Structure formats: C-alpha cells, structure tokens
Amino acid sequence: GAGVSQSPSNKVTEKGKDVELRCDPISGHTALYWYRQSLGQGLEFLIYFQGNSAPDKSGLPSDRFSAERTGGSVSTLTIQRTQQEDSAVYLCASSAHNEQFFGPGTRLTVL
Amino acid sequence: AQSVTQLDSQVPVFEEAPVELRCNYSSSVSVYLFWYVQYPNQGLQLLLKYLSGSTLVKGINGFEAEFNKSQTSFHLRKPSVHISDTAEYFCAHLIKAAGNKLTFGGGTRVLVKP
Numbered sequence: 001g002a003g004v005s006q007s008p009s010n011k012v013t014e015k016g017k018d019v020e021l022r023c024d025p026i027s028g029h030t031a032l033y034w035y036r037q038s039l040g041q042g043l044e045f046l047i048y049f050q051g052n053s054a055p056d057k058s059g060l061p062s063d064r065f066s067a068e069r070t071g072g073s074v075s076t077l078t079i080q081r082t083q084q085e086d087s088a089v090y091l092c093a094s095s096a097h098n099e100q101f102f103g104p105g106t107r108l109t110v111l
Numbered sequence: 112a113q114s115v116t117q118l119d120s121q122v123p124v125f126e127e128a129p130v131e132l133r134c135n136y137s138s139s140v141s142v143y144l145f146w147y148v149q150y151p152n153q154g155l156q157l158l159l160k161y162l163s164g165s166t167l168v169k170g171i172n173g174f175e176a177e178f179n180k181s182q183t184s185f186h187l188r189k190p191s192v193h194i195s196d197t198a199e200y201f202c203a204h205l206i207k208a209a210g211n212k213l214t215f216g217g218g219t220r221v222l223v224k225p
Contacts, residue, residue, distance in 0.1 A: 004154075042217045048210040056212060059212075093155075098205060099160060100157075102156070
C-alpha cells in the first residue's frame with residue numbers, strides 16, 4: 001500500500017510480558033518516528049530514526065523501551081516486561097521532508 | 112522548551128455552524144505548525160500546515176488556519192461543519208533543530224450535532 005502500516009492493530013498482553021510493535025513506513029521515506037498516545041499524557045514523541053540510526057531517543061520513557069530500524073525501512077518498537085502504564089496507542093510516522101504521515105497505530109492493552 | 116496549547120478540550124457545535132479551534136505555541140524559532148485530525152480508531156491525518164509564506168493556510172475538507180506571529184497563534188476554522196467533522200483535532204509544532212519531531216497540543220474533541 002501507499003501509506004504507513006503498523007502491526008498488530010491491537011495487542012493484549014499480560015503484565016511482565018515482552019511485546020514487539022512493527023512499523024512499515026512509506027517507501028523512500030528516510031525519517032521514521034514513534035509516538036505514544038495515552039489518555040493521561042496525550043501524544044508524546046518516543047524516538048526518531050534517520051535511516052537506521054536513532055539520533056534522538058529522548059522520549060523513550062524507560063530502559064524497558066527500545067527500537068530498531070533495519071534496511072532503512074521497517075522499524076520495531078520493543079517493550080520489555082510490560083506494565084499497565086504502558087497501555088496506549090503507539091503511532092508510527094514517516095517523513096520525506098517536513099510533513100509526517102501517520103500509520104493507524106497499535107493499541108496496546110496490558111492486563 | 113517548546114509547547115503547544117489547545118485552549119478547548121471539547122467543542123460542541125451544530126451542523127452547518129462555524130467552528131474555531133484555538134492553538135497557541137511557545138517557540139519563536141523554526142515555526143512550522145500543523146493541524147491533524149483523528150477520526151475514531153484511526154491514525155492522524157494532516158489537515159493543513161504552515162511552513163512559510165502566506166499566513167492564511169487552506170487545507171482539506173474546507174478547513175483553514177491563520178498564523179499570527181504576534182499572538183503566537185495558529186487557530187483552525189471552518190465556516191460550516193458537517194456531521195462527518197466529528198473527530199479530535201491536534202495542533203502540532205515541528206522542532207526542526209531536533210530531527211523534525213512534533214510537539215502536540217492536548218487535542219480538541221469536536222462533536223457536531225444535527
């Protein structure tokens with residue numbers, strides 16, 4: 001497809017489990033962003049990739065969160081030992097210039 | 112630190128009435144501003160953007176916004192809303208010096224009533 005895709009669309013997990021969220025950006029977009037949308041915190045920046053490197057990881061809330069990007073394309077956000085406060089919608093966006101195109105998000109529920 | 116403030120968390124409006132959603136930003140550098148719309152259970156869709164040039168920006172679905180540097184505002188308007196405009200709207204500021212990451216306002220939920 002032409003847009004940003006994310007998988008899974010919904011993920012329910014138990015507290016303490018690890019989860020992986022995937023983002024497929026628009027082909028050719030070199031920049032990729034992860035954001036988190038939660039009721040209490042609104043929309044927050046997590047991490048930014050330029051190519052395969054992450055020059056800005058300032059938004060990752062704890063060392064349980066990590067992300068990687070391979071081949072300048074697909075990115076995976078990993079949350080280890082999930083906590084209930086990690087429940088949120090995780091949004092991915094890709095960009096070629098100043099405009100960011102968002103995916104539909106992954107809704108994560110930690111029980 | 113840069114910040115974006117959306118003054119109204121909810122705006123109820125009748126169909127075919129005008130609507131204005133207010134947004135103020137705090138940064139004086141690299142002023143790139145955006146409005147996004149989020150329909151239920153969907154991602155963010157760009158409505159319009161201000162990068163430079165004319166302060167009146169026209170976007171999709173009949174929306175427009177005016178950049179006002181002296182008031183540090185970027186209010187969104189539509190002269191006549193439809194039921195389908197019911198959604199949440201986010202104002203965002205792009206921080207060019209930091210990898211183009213977006214800082215979002217808290218969102219304004221618009222409920223269009225028949």
